[in-house]
Amino acid sequence: MSKRTIQLEVLRYRPEQDKEPFFQTYTVPCEEEWVVLDALNYVKDEIDRTLSFRWSCHMFVCGSCGYKIDGEPKLGCKAFLRDYGDNIRVEPLDNFPIERDLVVVIDDFVEKLQSVKPYIIAKEEKALAAGEYIQTPAQLKAFKQYSMCINCLLCYSACPQYGLTNQEFIGPAALALAHRYNMDSRDVGRSAREHVLAAHEGVWECSFVGACSVVCPKDVDPAGAIQQAKFTSAVDYLTSMVGIGGK
Amino acid sequence: MQVIDADIVIVGAGGAGLRAAIAVAEADPSLHIALLSKVYPMRSHTCAAEGGAAGVVKANDSLEYHFNDTVSGGDWLTDQDAVDLFVNEITKELIQMEHWGCPWSREGSGHVAVRPFGGMKIMRTWYAADKTGFHMLHTLFQTSLKYPSIKRFDEYYTSDLIVDDGACHGCTAIEMRTGEMKLFRGKSVIVCTGGAGRIFPFTTNGAIKTGDGMAMAYRAGVPLKDMEFVQYHPTGLPGSGILLTEGCRGEGGYLLNKDNYRYLQDYDLGPATPTPVLKSMELGPRDRLSQAFWQESKKGNTVQGKWGDIVWLDMRHLGEKLINERLPLVRDLSISYVAADPVTDLVPVRPVVHYMMGGIHTDINAATPIAGLYSAGECACVSINGANRLGSNSLGELLVFGARAGRFAVEHAKTVKAPRDALVTAQAADAEGRIKALFKRSGGKQRVSQLKREMNLSLEEGCGIYRDEKSLRDTVAVIADVRARYRDVTLEDKSSVYNTDLYQTLELGAMIECAETVVHSALLRTESRGAHQRLDHVERDDVNFLKHSMAYYNPNGDPRIDYHEVVITKSQPAARVYGAAAGGQAA
Known part of the structure; x- marks a missing residue:
């Protein structure tokens, strides 16, 4: 079978030498099974060693290779060439500063992730000798979906609020993760997370466009998590008004 | 060069590195931890482990069964003191993961569920659907955020260990965002950098698994143990x-x-x-x-x-x-x-x-022969896997020995006297000089991708599932040739910011070093055991080869291969038995 040839149009930006980002086009002979990441690796190995991009697992789980492909945030390892035409445009994710070529600066996200206290806050420390917490499949299901986030940041790239608020909005993945711990039967940390979630930049900033859930490669549904969190946040607010402590 | 001082320096922030960092933070919150990784922690390859982590928890199981499965699964090349310790500690570690929030799959009763796994006599593999490593990694990473003493240096490529007078004092690492090299000084150093599967062309391993830490320890004088077992x-x-x-x-x-x-x-x-x-x-x-x-x-x-x-x-x-x-x-x-x-x-x-069964030689405390240098996870070889690892023992291994590495590194740090600053600084300057020389090199004809391809194909052809003397000698020659030509690689990218031409070049250097230990160890092991199968020596030879291969770095030529005793405590070598004769229960 003859190989297909594509034109890969890649946004380049090397801060030490380029005043502005620009597109560079590479002609890439491809195997029919390839994903966009394979084409980028072909460029790196055979055409241009100066092109930089992040990648590792090639199986949708490490979250490294988020790029904007033909205008949509995608994982490079999950963007199959068979679904694209012969001209494919690859850009860094939106809403993050470009560090170099397709590599973006994600410091802001890492800080936001930390701000929601994404770990179990237990009522009291349980001794290891006492064994595991009992958690029924139904209790597991209550948060499992929100624990599937691979931090690929496609949702931040797609989120209009994150861009409009100049990155003030905590954003989909971090909020979904906060919700994941809030919903975990082993956790009592909701009040400790509440000041972040209920803050102006927290869940209320979300305008429920739902773009985050559309682009999520792991079906985490951050938009759904945020809607649920809005509800519990409102309940927390009301119960605090009448003097009944929340969780 | 900027100097960053810490008490404990950890290189690698996958499962083992994160577990070690948390162990240090819990043992002594006053200690400063520098946790370096060439990727953000959640990108580490632990995330790709799917099936689960074995630990005795059900009433029909016993530590002895897990011990026996692991020792025979490893074709008796396992160190039995290490296995004993491992099966004793792993369940506690898995419960600890549960307390930290790992979403283990559950039985209807709410207790953790277990699934059957290859070579295991009893169902004992804890799992989180088919994303166990992913959930463990994220649980560890997120939990690590609780501890203010863990300071992360994400996207730092560690180039060399600083070793003086038989002790490790830190490492040099390049901040990938700026290209600046920094000196990390520490009283103990823990290497948790994962395996080297990328030396082969067809691998489950992610792009980052290039054996950097193995090669670093090897160059510093630590033997790589049992590397022929792939x-x-x-x-x-x-x-x-x-x-x-x-x-x-x-x-x-x-x-x-x-x-x-x-x-x-x-x-x-x-x-x-x-x-x-x-x-x-x-x-x-x-x-x-x-x-x-x-x-x-x-x-x-x-x-x-x-x-x-x-x-x-x-x-x-x-x-x-x-x-x-x-x-x-x-x-x-x-x-x-x-x-x-x-x-x-x-x-x-x-x-x-x-998976690489072999790696950086450590004892059961995760200590290498160099004082203050520890290692855990796939990059290490504490020898619980022997000649063949059983599925679902590696996620357990990184917990048990990651935690031990942390604790023993803390103990060691209490005893350390100040290193000789001038020597440490001089070594760091040497490391920086090597990178600068690489930038200055010009006119070379060798391309990283081409050399990598030749190394990859040669290993697959000559050092794959079955090997023989001729195939191994051919591969030895190719690796030597690739190593020689590697000295002539020229960077095409001379910039500082996130220069992946540079990192891929350094990674190739590490891979070549790992590859030479694999193929030389394989050539000299004239027997068949576990994952090392010789078509010209089809039998296991306990008289001559019930011992660990130890590959020592030789800057001027082939590695020196020595041998080290296997620790046998209660299970004498016997035939490995599977199928009907193994008496396994219905799963």
């Missing part, structure tokens, strides 16, 4: 090498040859029962299954595909509900990458390089 996982997707977990077979999947015949029954693994029996057929150990594939291929019983010979993984009889619940990633990957839905289709698979 695990082929029996079920990788052709072309991409993507892993389909052993859980597929644990849940009852079949392996079929071109005649839809469950061929494993012809390799002392039968009888072929319709539902899985532990230690039999598809639940045999990985080395035996990968070897059976190779034999079937020689017999012409495999199917020829575009990406090499394949056999079929048949999960159709498991039903959509079970597959969605327990193997959702497998379904997603199979549909996306090979257009086969496990619910309705046979999925093509072939053996794929998955």
Whole structure:
């Protein structure tokens, strides 16, 4: 079978030498099974060693290779060439500063992730000798979906609020993760997370466009998590008004 | 050069590195921890582990069973004191993960569920659907955020260890965002940098698994132990090498040859029962299954595909509900990458390089022979895996020995006197000088991608599932040639910011060093044991080779291979028995 040839149009930006980002086009002979990441690796190995991009697992789980492909945030390892035409445009994710070529600066996200206290806050420390917490499949299901986030940041790239608020909005993945711990039967940390979630930049900033859930490669549904969190946040607010402590 | 002082420096922030960092933080919150990684922690390859982590927890199981499975699974090249300690500590570690929030799959009662795994006599593999490593990594990473003493240095490429007078005092690392080299000084250093599967062309390993830490320790004088033992996982997707977990077979999947015949029954693994029996057929150990594939291929019983010979993984009889619940990633990957839905289709698979049993030589406290230098996880070889690791022992290993590395590094740090600053600074300057020289080199004709390809193909051809003297000698020659030409690689990218030409070049250097230890150790081991199968020496030879290979770095030529005693406490070497004779229960 003859190989297909594509034109890969890649946004380049090397801060030490380029005043502005620009597109560079590479002609890439491809195997029919390839994903966009394979084409980028072909460029790196055979055409241009100066092109930089992040990648590792090639199986949708490490979250490294988020790029904007033909205008949509995608994982490079999950963007199959068979679904694209012969001209494919690859850009860094939106809403993050470009560090170099397709590599973006994600410091802001890492800080936001930390701000929601994404770990179990237990009522009291349980001794290891006492064994595991009992958690029924139904209790597991209550948060499992929100624990599937691979931090690929496609949702931040797609989120209009994150861009409009100049990155003030905590954003989909971090909020979904906060919700994941809030919903975990082993956790009592909701009040400790509440000041972040209920803050102006927290869940209320979300305008429920739902773009985050559309682009999520792991079906985490951050938009759904945020809607649920809005509800519990409102309940927390009301119960605090009448003097009944929340969780 | 900027100097960053810490008490404990940890290189690598995957499962083992994070577990070590948390252990240090809990042992003594006043200690400063510098946690370096060439990627953000959640990108570490622990995330790709699918099937689970073994730990005795159910009433029908015992530590002795887990010990015996692990020792025989490793073809008696395991150190039994290490295995003993491992099986004793792992369950506590898994419970600790549960307390930290790991979403283990559950039984209806709410207790953790276990699944069958290859080579294990009893069901004891804890799992989080088919994303166990992912959930463990994220649980560890997120939990690590609780501890203010853990200071992360994400996207720092560590180039060299600083070793003086038999003790390790830190490392040099390049901040990838700026290209600046920094000196990290510490009283103890823990290397947790993962395996080196990328030395092979067809591997489940992510791009980052280039053996950097192994090579760093090797150059610093620590022997790499048992490097010839490379695990082929029996079920990788052709072309991409993507892993389909052993859980597929644990849940009852079949392996079929071109005649839809469950061929494993012809390799002392039968009888072929319709539902899985532990230690039999598809639940045999990985080395035996990968070897059976190779034999079937020689017999012409495999199917020829575009990406090499394949056999079929048949999960159709498991039903959509079970597959969605327990193997959702497998379904997603199979549909996306090979257009086969496990619910309705046979999925093509072939053996794929998955795991290095060998690595940085450590004792059971994760200590290397260099004072203050510790190692844990896939990059280390504490010898619980011997000649063949059992599936679901590696996630446990990184917890048990990651935590031990942390604790013993803390103990060591209390005893350390200040290093000789001038020597440390001089070594750091040397390390920086080597990078600068690489930038200045010009006119070289060698391309990183070409050299890597030649190394990869040579290892696959000469040092794969089966080897012999000729194939190994050919590979030795290719690796030596690649090593010589590597000195002539010229960077095409001379910039500072996120220069992946530079990092790929350094990674290739590390891979060549790892590869030479693999092939030289394999050449000298004239026996067949576990994952090391010699066509010209087909028997196991306990008289001469019940010992660990130890590869020592030689800057001017081939590594020096020495040997080290295997620790045997209560299990004398015997025949490995699978199939009906193993007495495994129905899974």
